Amino acid sequence: DQQVKQNSPSLSVQEGRISILNCDYTNSMFDYFLWYKKYPAEGPTFLISISSIKDKNEDGRFTVFLNKSAKHLSLHIVPSQPGDSAVYFCAAWDSGNTPLVFGKGTRLSVIA
Amino acid sequence: SQTIHQWPATLVQPVGSPLSLECTVEGTSNPNLYWYRQAAGRGLQLLFYSVGIGQISSEVPQNLSASRPQDRQFILSSKKLLLSDSGFYLCAWSGVKKGKSLYGYTFGSGTRLTVV
Numbered sequence: 434d435q436q437v438k439q440n441s442p443s444l445s446v447q448e449g450r451i452s453i454l455n456c457d458y459t460n461s462m463f464d465y466f467l468w469y470k471k472y473p474a475e476g477p478t479f480l481i482s483i484s485s486i487k488d489k490n491e492d493g494r495f496t497v498f499l500n501k502s503a504k505h506l507s508l509h510i511v512p513s514q515p516g517d518s519a520v521y522f523c524a525a526w527d528s529g530n531t532p533l534v535f536g537k538g539t540r541l542s543v544i545a
Numbered sequence: 546s547q548t549i550h551q552w553p554a555t556l557v558q559p560v561g562s563p564l565s566l567e568c569t570v571e572g573t574s575n576p577n578l579y580w581y582r583q584a585a586g587r588g589l590q591l592l593f594y595s596v597g598i599g600q601i602s603s604e605v606p607q608n609l610s611a612s613r614p615q616d617r618q619f620i621l622s623s624k625k626l627l628l629s630d631s632g633f634y635l636c637a638w639s640g641v642k643k644g645k646s647l648y649g650y651t652f653g654s655g656t657r658l659t660v661v
Contacts, residue, residue, distance in 0.1 A: 439588075442586075476551075476652030476654050477635070526649075532579060532591050533649055537588030
């Protein structure tokens, strides 16, 4: 049973526009969420995170929104750049400190 | 600074052959270590994790095993590879033993394993 779901396998966005990547989770014990970015043949790298006590965290062009009641989070990239083309993984941690649980990823393509 | 090394970068192995992938971490001590696999079209699946030497937790019953013979060394093995073992294998570490690292895990560069 998937506890972290990224229902869109891929997303195409024009350069300069907003990219919105979505993530849903089922485990109400999750209290910390992270987004990772992965280029082909490389390991994922940390992008941005949010604690469950917040509903928004911003870092430059990247903003993560958390809606706890809906068990939903989203990553906004504004403006999108060709270098943002990568696979984005949503990950979640529960309060019991078990290992990170990852979604299946969304492949973002930013078209110039 | 801490670094994580994973090798080899690519590997092509015949079905039934053994496997050994190695991961080492530098610049830290007593890290938590993890092996993940990304199969084609699938997400990051946790295979094993270790909180200390000789301590291995298995998440998914499978054809693979893991060992941690030294504090900063994590090895993924198989006695006989299956076609379904093909994938991208990632090693990761975390320096936080209790609680959470704000940045989650740090991943190695991965090993692309193709079983033929």
